[in-house]
Amino acid sequence: MGDMTDMRTVYGKALVELGEQNPNVVVLGADTTDSLKTADFGKKFPNRFFNVGIAEANLVSVAAGLAISGKTAFASTYAIFLPGRCVDQIRNAIAYPSPGDKKGLNVKLVVSHGGISVGADGGSHQQIEDIAIMRVIPNMTVLIPADTVAVSKLTWIMSQRYGPHYMRLTRSVSPIVHQDSQEFTIGKGITLREGTDCTLAACGLTVKMALDAADSLKQEGISCKVLDMFSVKPIDSELLEKSARETGCIVTCEEHNIMGGFGSAASEVISELYPVPIKRIGVNDRFGESARDAEIPLLLEKHGITSLNIAKAVKEIIGKKK
Known part of the structure; x- marks a missing residue:
């Protein structure tokens, strides 16, 4: 991996x-x-x-x-x-x-x-x-x-x-997060990890962060389901609804403005089908800035796009479950 x-x-x-x-x-x-x-x-x-x-x-x-x-x-x-x-x-x-x-x-x-x-x-x-x-x-x-x-x-x-x-x-x-044998279907998400306490739904580079966050939370006894939602449109409403029902809360993550992006797409679906607390992680409606290659992790950190921040969001949102 x-x-x-x-x-x-x-x-x-x-x-x-x-x-x-x-x-x-x-x-x-x-x-x-x-x-x-x-x-x-x-x-x-x-x-x-x-x-x-x-x-x-x-x-x-x-x-x-x-x-x-x-x-x-x-x-x-x-x-x-x-x-x-x-x-x-x-x-x-x-x-x-x-x-x-x-x-x-x-x-x-x-x-x-x-x-x-x-x-x-x-x-x-x-x-x-x-x-x-x-x-x-x-x-x-x-x-x-x-x-x-x-x-x-x-x-x-x-x-x-x-x-x-x-x-x-x-x-x-x-x-690399996928096995070579992994099948992809447009309109379907991929469940990378099963879990019961919270769903981490991510796309792009942040899928690996979600997996890392799930690993660290597991050490603390928190079980996270991890989804790779590579198909942002059409989006897998069925999987999102099922995950909302099974885990009761969702954290989304993307390398994009949280307005209008993947987190928004997921929120639209979940609020209509089975509303649960959602936290969107991404760029918080501001522009990026220059960062040398070695500094890119610092830039992502400044915008809160890290596995650490995903884990933090999970702990906060679990307390809001009904």
Whole structure:
């Protein structure tokens, strides 16, 4: 479980494999193809690779055009630019056009550098609004993988599914939390640990933090159920409701603003189906700031996104159970 791996490298590799199997797969970038490791696809399939330069709105529109002509288009750059600079094109060129009985166009938006763990790029480039932006757009699927096992499998699943998808990767290397045999189904969460006192529901980098928090709480006799909710939209309402009933309280965690993000999505579901106390952990409605690579854990700590803070939240919320 201690291995650290790089999501972008695994994504780049998955694209090359897809390209070999499916001649309809095309890949687009916006001057960040080396960083996103999509350049390898370009070396292998130069005719199916398009680097549009620093023009993110154009990246999305060109991807839409290729999708309309029957291609499966993967468009990638940093999260701060996509969705950051092109919500209009994502909404009106990809999600809105619905040919025949299809919903949206077949474009996969896969971004890197999500959240505040981008570090050195600073607050202006730390995307903490993308879950909120993307999940509110009709026809859009939103995925936040926890590790490279998830990235590899979800890239493949997205290629097999029709429609607009958004998947957010982290820049920093991330720990492996899943076995290679783990199956992923869009719209379903994964129960990593069973527990009875509280549910920890997380996505992305914070899944490992939730597991660590569950381990430390176990030492104190508190039993936590841990969920990897990589599919933020569609969200697994059934699993959330079941967890609420079984444990009576929920702590959510994400590397995103707590407003409108995964915690909000979970709260919406739980308040309608089976209301229990919920505590959302994430960025508390303020911007990030610069942090060197070695300082990223300190930046996460400053925003309360740590296993320690998850454990603290659990102890507080357990006291509020009915």
